[in-house]
Amino acid sequence: MKVLKFGGSSVANAQNIKLVIDIVVNSAKDEKLIVVVSAFSKVTDLLQLASRKAAAGDESFKEILIEIEKKHLEAIKELIPISEQSSLLSHIKRIINHLETLLDGCYLLGELSLRTADTILSFGELLSSYIIAEALKQNLKNSGYKDSRELIKTNSHFGKAAVNFEISNQLIIDYFESNENQVVVLPGFIAASLDGINTTLGRGGSDYSAAIMAGALNANQLEIWTDVNGMYTANPKVVKQAQPIAFISYQEAMELSHFGAKVLYPPTIQPVLRKNIPILIKNTFEPDAEGTYISNQEMTYKNPVKGISHIDNITLITLEGPGMIGVTGSSKRLFEVLSYQEINVIFITQASSEHSICIGILNSDADLAQEVINKAFEVEISQNKIDPCIVERNLCIIALVGENMKNHQGLSGRMFSTLGKNNVNIRAIAQGASERNISAVINERDVKKALNTLHENFFEENTKQLNLFVMGVGNVGEKFIEQIHKQNNYLKENLKINVRVVAISNSRKMHFDEEGIDLNEWQSLLQNGETADQENFISAVKDLNLRNSIFVDITANESISKTYEHYLKRNIAVVTCNKIACASEYNNYKKLKNLSQKFNAPFLFETNVGAGLPIIDTVKNLVASGDKVHKIQAVLSGSLNFIFNNFNEENTFHDVVKEAGVQGFTEPDPKIDLSGIDVARKILILIRESGYQMEIEEITNESFMPAECLETTSNEAFFNSLKDHASHFENIYKEALSKDSRLKYVAQFENGKANVGLRFIPKDHPFYNLEGKDNIVLFFTDRYVDQPLLIKGAGAGAAVTASGIFADVIRIGNN
Structure with missing residues (x-):
C-alpha cells in the first residue's frame, strides 16, 4: 500500500484535479492507495479571513462565503457529469449551510474561539475531499471516501492538536483491514478529539495526516505531490539556479524543512521515520520528473552540502552582562520564561565566557519576549549585573545542511568567507554537535544575495x-x-x-x-x-x-x-x-x-x-614586488599620436582631428585631448600608482594650442577655430621637419616633477617610430636602470578600450 498526499496547488481547480485523478488511476494499477488531499488553493485563507471578519462584526464575511461556495460548485460542474451532480450538490450545499451558521454565530457573538476556528477551518478539506472522491469514482469505480476525523484522534489543544497514536493507529488499522476499495480518499489537516470535537493538526497538517496513515499501516511509500520537482538545493523562487535534490536522508530533510523548505512540513517525517518508510516528493504538473527520495539509505555524495535554506522574519535577542558569568541557571530562567509564553526559540548561541546568550525568534514574538525577559531579570538589571535585553529585528537565518558535512573540513570557513566577500554581515553563528547544519543570522535585506552567493559556491561548479x-x-x-x-x-x-x-x-x-x-x-x-x-x-x-x-x-x-x-x-x-x-x-x-x-x-x-594596455597593472606589480619607480617617459595619448602621425603637407590639422573623432580616438569633446589635460590626468594616475602624492595642478602643461581654440564652447566653433589657426599648426610641423624630428605629445615624471607637452623627437629616440594610435611607456626603476621597462601598443579606439574594461571585469570574476 502507498499513501499519496496532494497539496492545495495540486487541487486548486478542476483542471488540476483532473491531473491528480490521472496520477491516482495510474498508481492504483499496481497496489492499493490512500489519497489524502488538502483544501482547494487559498480556501483555508478565505475561511480564516471570513471567520475573523465575522467575529469583528464585518458583514463582508458573507461575500467571502459566496466566493468559497462558487469555487466548489464550479469544480463540481467541470468534474462530474450533469446526471450525477444532484446528490453531490445537495451534500456540498448542506456543508456550506453549516459553515454559514457557524460564521453567523461568530458575527452575533462577536468572538472566535480556538475551538470554533478549528471547526471553521476544517471545512476546506471536508469540501475538497468529498468532491475529489466523487470525481475519482467517475474514473475508478472501486474507490471510496473516509472522514479522517473518524480515524485520527487527538487531544483538545485546538489549533495544533497532539495525536493520540495508540488509539489512532488502531482505528486506522481496523478500518483498512476491512476496507476493500482500491483507493480511499481522505481529508488532510483535520482530526477529532476523543469526545468528537473537530481539531486541526497545525500548519502543514495534510502532510502530517498522510504520514500518520502511512506509519499506522506500514505503507511501502509516502508520496507528497506538490507544485515543484521535489526539495531543492535552495528556494527556487530566490535562487533561479537551484536544482531538485534526487536523494536525501530523513535528518537532512527535517533540517531543510525546519529552515523554510516549504514542500515538506517537519513533523510529517516523524511517523514514517520510525518505520523507515521512504518519502517521495513529486510534482503534480510534471509527474515524470524524478522528484526527491527521502530515506535512511546510506549514499556517498561528492558534495557534502545538500541544501541551503533560510527562515525570514527573525528577531535576535541578546541577554548579556557580568552577572551571568559563572551563575548557574541563567539559561534555564531565560528559556523557561519563553516557554511559559509559548515562544518558540529557533536559534541559540552562547559565548564560551558565559557573558552573553543569544536567541533567534520570530519577529511576531519579539515585543512579548523582550517584555517577559526583562521582567524575569529585573532584579539583576536594576543592579547593573545584566543589561536590558538587546533586540534586533528584521533579520534572517540562513543554513547549510548536509549529513556528510561533519566529515569535511573547512565548510564553515568557506561559507563565511563567501558571505564576507559580498559584504554580508553575520550577526550570529551556530553549529550543532551533529555538524549537519551550520546556521548564521544576517540582515533580511541581504538574504537573496547570501543564498545566491552560497549556492553559486557550493552547487554551481564554482561558476x-x-x-x-x-x-x-x-x-x-x-x-x-x-x-x-x-x-x-x-x-x-x-x-x-x-x-x-x-x-x-x-x-x-x-x-x-x-x-x-x-x-x-x-x-x-x-x-x-x-x-x-x-x-x-x-x-x-x-x-x-x-x-x-x-x-x-x-x-x-x-x-x-x-x-x-x-x-x-x-x-x-x-x-x-x-x-x-x-x-x-x-x-x-x-x-x-x-x-x-x-x-x-x-x-x-x-x-x-x-x-587596453596593461600599464597600470604593471605599475601595481612593480610596487607590490618592492621595486621603486624613479622616472616615467610616455606617449599616453593614442588620439594625439594618431593626429601627429597623420598631420602633414597633404592633410590639414583640422581634417586629421576630425578623422580621429570619426574613428573614436578622441573624447566626444576633442579639447580634452588637445588641451593636454587628458595626458596630464594619465601621467598623474601613473605617478600616484607608483606611490607618489601629487595633484594635477603640480603638472606643467605646455599647451601647443592657441588660447582662442581652447576657449570655444562648442565642437562646431572649435573646428572652425582650427581652420582659422591653420598656419599655427603648419609652422609647428615645418619646425619638426627642419629638425629632422617627429612630433609627439610626451608626458614625463622625474625627481618629483612632471610635465606634458609637444616634443620634437629625434630619430634615435624610442618614441620616433611610434605609429598610428599607439602608446608607449618607459619605466625607470631600481631594477630597470639602464634599459627601462617598455610597454607599447594600441592606446586608443573603442574596441581596445572596451577590451580593457572587459579585462577588468574578468579580473574581478577570477578573484
Whole structure:
C-alpha cells in the first residue's frame, strides 16, 4: 500500500484535479492507495479571513462565503457529469449551510474561539475531499471516501492538536483491514478529539495526516505531490539556479524543512521515520520528473552540502552582562520564561565566557519576549549585573545542511568567507554537535544575495555570476556589450564566469532587468526604458543588492565619477575608463582606494591609461614586488599620436582631428585631448600608482594650442577655430621637419616633477617610430636602470578600450 498526499496547488481547480485523478488511476494499477488531499488553493485563507471578519462584526464575511461556495460548485460542474451532480450538490450545499451558521454565530457573538476556528477551518478539506472522491469514482469505480476525523484522534489543544497514536493507529488499522476499495480518499489537516470535537493538526497538517496513515499501516511509500520537482538545493523562487535534490536522508530533510523548505512540513517525517518508510516528493504538473527520495539509505555524495535554506522574519535577542558569568541557571530562567509564553526559540548561541546568550525568534514574538525577559531579570538589571535585553529585528537565518558535512573540513570557513566577500554581515553563528547544519543570522535585506552567493559556491561548479550595471553606451560602451555577448559562452565554459548585464544607461534613458538584459535587444530596450536619473540608478542598484555587483562607468562624466563611493560602500565593485576620479584631488583618490579595501569592493581602472594596455597593472606589480619607480617617459595619448602621425603637407590639422573623432580616438569633446589635460590626468594616475602624492595642478602643461581654440564652447566653433589657426599648426610641423624630428605629445615624471607637452623627437629616440594610435611607456626603476621597462601598443579606439574594461571585469570574476 502507498499513501499519496496532494497539496492545495495540486487541487486548486478542476483542471488540476483532473491531473491528480490521472496520477491516482495510474498508481492504483499496481497496489492499493490512500489519497489524502488538502483544501482547494487559498480556501483555508478565505475561511480564516471570513471567520475573523465575522467575529469583528464585518458583514463582508458573507461575500467571502459566496466566493468559497462558487469555487466548489464550479469544480463540481467541470468534474462530474450533469446526471450525477444532484446528490453531490445537495451534500456540498448542506456543508456550506453549516459553515454559514457557524460564521453567523461568530458575527452575533462577536468572538472566535480556538475551538470554533478549528471547526471553521476544517471545512476546506471536508469540501475538497468529498468532491475529489466523487470525481475519482467517475474514473475508478472501486474507490471510496473516509472522514479522517473518524480515524485520527487527538487531544483538545485546538489549533495544533497532539495525536493520540495508540488509539489512532488502531482505528486506522481496523478500518483498512476491512476496507476493500482500491483507493480511499481522505481529508488532510483535520482530526477529532476523543469526545468528537473537530481539531486541526497545525500548519502543514495534510502532510502530517498522510504520514500518520502511512506509519499506522506500514505503507511501502509516502508520496507528497506538490507544485515543484521535489526539495531543492535552495528556494527556487530566490535562487533561479537551484536544482531538485534526487536523494536525501530523513535528518537532512527535517533540517531543510525546519529552515523554510516549504514542500515538506517537519513533523510529517516523524511517523514514517520510525518505520523507515521512504518519502517521495513529486510534482503534480510534471509527474515524470524524478522528484526527491527521502530515506535512511546510506549514499556517498561528492558534495557534502545538500541544501541551503533560510527562515525570514527573525528577531535576535541578546541577554548579556557580568552577572551571568559563572551563575548557574541563567539559561534555564531565560528559556523557561519563553516557554511559559509559548515562544518558540529557533536559534541559540552562547559565548564560551558565559557573558552573553543569544536567541533567534520570530519577529511576531519579539515585543512579548523582550517584555517577559526583562521582567524575569529585573532584579539583576536594576543592579547593573545584566543589561536590558538587546533586540534586533528584521533579520534572517540562513543554513547549510548536509549529513556528510561533519566529515569535511573547512565548510564553515568557506561559507563565511563567501558571505564576507559580498559584504554580508553575520550577526550570529551556530553549529550543532551533529555538524549537519551550520546556521548564521544576517540582515533580511541581504538574504537573496547570501543564498545566491552560497549556492553559486557550493552547487554551481564554482561558476561565478557577475551582475553588471553599465553607465554609458556610446562607441566604447557598445563595443563592450558586443564583446560580452560574443564571449559569454566562452567565459562560462572556460573561466566559469557568468556575466549578466542587469542595467544599462545613457544620458537620456536607463533600463533594468534583474534576470539579465537580453543583449540581442539591448538597444531597443534602452530606447523604451525609463528616464535616466543618477539618483534613481544608484537606488535601484542598492535595492537589488545582487551578489558580485559591478558598476561599469564608460563615460567621461565628472558627476558620475563622484558616485563611486556610494557603490564601494555597498560592496559594489567599480570598473571605469573615466579618468576624472583617479585624477581628482589626491584625498579623494585615496579615499576611493581605501573604501575599496575596507568594503572588499574592487576598484579597477586599467583603461585610464593606455586603453587596453596593461600599464597600470604593471605599475601595481612593480610596487607590490618592492621595486621603486624613479622616472616615467610616455606617449599616453593614442588620439594625439594618431593626429601627429597623420598631420602633414597633404592633410590639414583640422581634417586629421576630425578623422580621429570619426574613428573614436578622441573624447566626444576633442579639447580634452588637445588641451593636454587628458595626458596630464594619465601621467598623474601613473605617478600616484607608483606611490607618489601629487595633484594635477603640480603638472606643467605646455599647451601647443592657441588660447582662442581652447576657449570655444562648442565642437562646431572649435573646428572652425582650427581652420582659422591653420598656419599655427603648419609652422609647428615645418619646425619638426627642419629638425629632422617627429612630433609627439610626451608626458614625463622625474625627481618629483612632471610635465606634458609637444616634443620634437629625434630619430634615435624610442618614441620616433611610434605609429598610428599607439602608446608607449618607459619605466625607470631600481631594477630597470639602464634599459627601462617598455610597454607599447594600441592606446586608443573603442574596441581596445572596451577590451580593457572587459579585462577588468574578468579580473574581478577570477578573484
